[in-house]
Amino acid sequence: MQTVFIAGATGYLGRNLCAEYHSRGWQVRALVRDAHRARDLTADELIEAEATKPETLAGVMEGADLAISALGITRQADGVGYREVDYQANLNLLDEARRAGVRRFAYIHVLNAGRMLDVPLVAAKAAYVRELQDADIPSTVIAPSGYFSDMSDFLEMARSGRVWLFGSGAPRINPIHGADLATATADAIDRELDWLDVGGPDTFSQSALAEAAFAALGKPAKITRLPDWVRRAALLLLPRLTPRRIHGPAQLFLTALGMDMVGARHGTRHLADHFAALAASAKP
Numbered sequence: 001m002q003t004v005f006i007a008g009a010t011g012y013l014g015r016n017l018c019a020e021y022h023s024r025g026w027q028v029r030a031l032v033r034d035a036h037r038a039r040d041l042t043a044d045e046l047i048e049a050e051a052t053k054p055e056t057l058a059g060v061m062e063g064a065d066l067a068i069s070a071l072g073i074t075r076q077a078d079g080v081g082y083r084e085v086d087y088q089a090n091l092n093l094l095d096e097a098r099r100a101g102v103r104r105f106a107y108i109h110v111l112n113a114g115r116m117l118d119v120p121l122v123a124a125k126a127a128y129v130r131e132l133q134d135a136d137i138p139s140t141v142i143a144p145s146g147y148f149s150d151m152s153d154f155l156e157m158a159r160s161g162r163v164w165l166f167g168s169g170a171p172r173i174n175p176i177h178g179a180d181l182a183t184a185t186a187d188a189i190d191r192e193l194d195w196l197d198v199g200g201p202d203t204f205s206q207s208a209l210a211e212a213a214f215a216a217l218g219k220p221a222k223i224t225r226l227p228d229w230v231r232r233a234a235l236l237l238l239p240r241l242t243p244r245r246i247h248g249p250a251q252l253f254l255t256a257l258g259m260d261m262v263g264a265r266h267g268t269r270h271l272a273d274h275f276a277a278l279a280a281s282a283k284p
Helices: 012-023 082-100 120-134 148-160 178-190 206-217 228-241 244-256 271-281
Strands: 003-007 027-032 045-048 066-069 104-108 139-144 163-166 195-199 223-226
Touching (some): 003 012, 104 120, 120 139, 139 178, 163 228, 178 195, 206 271
Parallel strands (some): 003 027, 027 045
């Protein structure tokens, strides 16, 4: 039986990766910070360690055939930042994988990273990817367009009665469900792909996303379009006016709103169904 080591296992994608590889008959070894809080993971082994502390990683990948990292932070926490986690912690994992003789290392990146290097979160991820691609271990980089979970912001705005967009609302995205992304990731690794830009089966303009959110709630669409200079101004002002835990993820979100985020179509789950399920679950 083959063994996969998954870092970032308790996150949205990490949980789906654990379930996907378990369903494929792999031995799943999950890296967690607190095993007690991660007992609901679909994993054969829970390994307590902190990737930011390389001494805790010694031996955790012994016997593993594959390592996958979905490790990263979207909000600053514990006094560490993107450079410490998205870059250095992943580099610590890579060093341990090489020492243990792991045959392939896969990493979950972000689509269009090369166009967003002024975003600290993305810059840290991109710096790590350069290290990974230069390392003496075969690798697979997965660059998703966006997750279904990220699109819930549109549903929340619609629930409040109005969706606010920047500019024309024309930029497109094909977000992907975590389970579909886990399947696409495993398939890409099986095919030994170096890189996969990936999205879901349906592509939406931002305006269409807003309309889909209102439709799921059974409400008439009310959309206000702000001039795009407001978005660009926010990108400049937020780092000066808000703490890193707020402006960090906001910079990524606002930057991505200014471009198409469309990857190769994968998966069978549709965002409209996801919105409908969320809307139904919120009804009293």
